[in-house]
Amino acid sequence: MGETNEKAVQNTQEGNWDDYIKAYYEKPASFKSWSGYDLAEIYTPEHRPDENYKQNIADAGTYPYTRGIHSNMFRGRLWTKREVVGIGSPADTHERLKYLSQHGGSGLNTIADVTYEMGLDADHPWAVDEVGLTGVNITSIKDMETLTKDIPLDKVSWSLITASTASSVTMAQYVAVAQDAGYDIGILRGSIQNDPIHFRYCGFRPACPLDLSIKLGSDVMEYCTKNLPKWYYTTVNMYDLREQGVTAPQEVAFGFGIAMCYIDELIRRGLDIDEFAPRFTFYVSCHMDIFEEVAKIRAARRMWARLMKEKYGAKDPRSMQFRFAVHTAGCSLVPQQPFNNMIRIAYEALAAVLGGVQSLHCCSYDEPMCLPTEKAHLQALRTQQILAYETGVTNVADPLGGSYYVESLTDKIEEETLKVMKEVEDVGGMEEAIRTEWLDRQFESEAVKRQKELDKGEKLVVGVNVFTTEQEKTTPLGVQKVSSNSAKQQVAEVKELKRTRDINRLNDAVKRLRDDANDSKNVIPAMIEATRASGTTGELLGTVREVFGYPYDPMETIESPFNF
């Protein structure tokens, strides 16, 4: 109080009322949406002259599902409150999983670290420094056993976040462990991210060459379609694309483009669209512009329904329903004034729920600084719980539907998304856009635009280019450190396993895997057997890579240990 007065006196004496007056008369800096679209002062019926409710909007639960995939939305079931876990060794990750599930987390989400996603064993020379830094490495069936210990796999819904070609190995490891524990895999519920195509843009290009991405990605989808009917076998990751800096329509268009690469392959293999499409899911970003994000989700739902019906001839309504999880936008968070991130996350989560999300991951406030601490993790979960139980946003399906503004913006996002899809078509389709690095260039130029918007103050971020303060000296809720001991322990265990396993059994299993890959068979069954024979992630993937003509080791450092 005294300090404020002192400052006030000082200001008055110096006649320094400029800041106050400026603040009082302040107007928004921009009237554009986050993706850069000019907005009207007010939206009225005049903006919607050709409104055809039944055809373009329709009730929730009714084609084209603009308003949601279920008629009663959250009254039927709340969204799944997922918090991603992956830290240190499989045992460390297991501990954190148990902690969150005892605090009301309703889904188990485990994320692979960079070494696992790259398809490297924990003892690989490139991996030893980084094992467990940003997730968990599952090198062998033993690691998967540690991770899933005492967890009733028939009751939980487990989300395995492995996205690269290593998803095939993750699936094999999970199925092997479940079967060995006596579960009928037909009842397993959960999901695997399994979107290797997009993962090349997340720094995993050596592990995700395009043809191998389509092959292994589709193998997982095909295998699950036939053996794990309750499993969601892909989450096409639009979120990661958005994190590259692109706009909302680009996020949707590029995501759909990648999804179609898998769909086309599954159809080529003789599957019927209605056989597999109901298990297709997406991972969507929610950024800071609440209405634009809601409009994006609504547009995506409408467009997906039409795409499946009109382009692919789907007949089962479930094939036309755009099911998605949301990850609040990591790139919207900044280390300056870190508590502000909690507010950002809350708004982004609100947008996701207003959009009718099926499963939500809230970032932790400390993500632009370190891996989530336990406190920050819990806070993120609490953010979801407040939204679900206190705010009343779950009462009504699509509460923003019918808003002149939101409906207009939904149409606008759809129109812009179609434009981007046309651009992709013009460069020869998504596979060609990827092969020719057209897509890389889009990401690069958009990312530079985003930074320039900040530099020029065209987009404001509190603490970054407006209301800045001196840099904090500490992270408010502490810093999560990764114990390098447990990772070292894992490396030692992997080495020990490789020394003591039954080599003849392993060789036979790897041979079968190689033969199946050579014969263009689905490799998942052979991977399951090879996993049981203590074949490791690097060995399984390396064997398939070689069949496809790629070096055994994506980092081109080690050679295949198999010489037959």
Add this chain to the structure above:
Amino acid sequence: MKKKLNTSEMVNRLLAGDRRSAARLITLVENEMDDHHEVMSLVYPHTGQAMILGITGAGGTGKSTLTDHLIGKFREQGKKVGVVVVDPSSPFSGGAFLGDRIRLQSHSQDDGVYIRSLASRGYLGGLSRATYDVIRIMEAMGNEVVIVETLGAGQDEVDVIHIAHTCLVVVTPGMGDDIQAMKAGIMEIADIIVLNKADLDGADRSLRHLQGALTVGSFEEGEWMPRVVPTVSAANKPEDLQGIDELTVTIAEHQAYLRKTRAIERVRYNRVEQELGLIFKDELQKIIFKGLKGTGKKREYIESIIEQRKDPYSVVEEVLNTYLLPGE
């Protein structure tokens, strides 16, 4: 910030193959610092033995991946390799994004390979002259092969390629019409035309086009006739690579031709002639501008031309008489 080193000491270290000294000396000549001429005088006696290979072509043709493979081939032959990669500078900021090193990663840990990126603008003496100097330093460092890679745009870069003993022009299928348009230019500088990405649609047609275009040219008996070598240089899978061995052989054949026919002497003669011309031009310009500096006369001359009191030729004559022939 950087420690200042003695020039002749640095040259001695360069001659012993020290990459740090090579790097510093290149910076020194690139920026035309004061002891530039002294450096080049010290370096010159230790040059002239390396094979200089030029690689040029439009963006996206795969020059860098080709270069990467060729470096590998020369390394297999036990030769030390220097590489100069010329990338365009921004005409607006003068800055440059030199990203080609990423494509030359196979050799990032090999001490027998020295790679240097050069931005194309900002050299007082022009890009060609800076490149001449850089190549010489690489030769003096002990590199037996020096590869110069440029983006085939602009006269400046064509001049750079003239430095090479053997010049590769890289094209891709689908450049069909461009190839037609470029024909004259290609014929002039290419010893070998590399049709890269030869696995793409239309490659056969492009190959026929190119070969057809080459037979139209008139070549003297025994003169080198440019050859077309189809290649696939960018493949994740080693088995999909094509034509790299053939290209290496063709380069060797061109080198043998140069030696056998003594054409190499003509190449050297032309090269020195061009270089001398460039140096003369720059040095004269420097003398003149040095003379004019601070006299206010430069402005006076320019205004007199704008106001049509004088014409540019008379001004140049007057300036030359003043600053070059002070004795008269």
Add this chain to the structure above:
Amino acid sequence: MVMKKRIKVLVTKVGLDGHDRGAKVVSSLLKEAGMEVIYLGMFQRPESIVKAAIDEDVDVIGLSYLSGEHLIFTPKIVDEMKKNNFDDVLLIAGGTFPAEDIPTMEEMGIDKVFRAGSLTKSIVDYIKDHVEE
């Protein structure tokens, strides 16, 4: 007449982390600020970074980090620079770090740390002020 020397910056990532958006954006903007940027991209080792920096005789090495690998790799890079007698260049780092790690990184040998949310001007100004023309 001596030409004003352009500032040469090497921008790179080390190890397996593949978040290269920041490295690419910074490279592009330093270019617009008139600098020559040698972009090495991902999957570098301390040895390959220092070798490229020596070959290119850069004035600045810029390291981009995201996944908590900064405390592991920074000392290795600094050691490699010392081993090669190449420690008279500016070493800066950008990315995702807790505030607590910044003094540690500076002790390890980083001249300046830029966290996520840094504006381009702060980076450009710092480099221009600290590289001898």
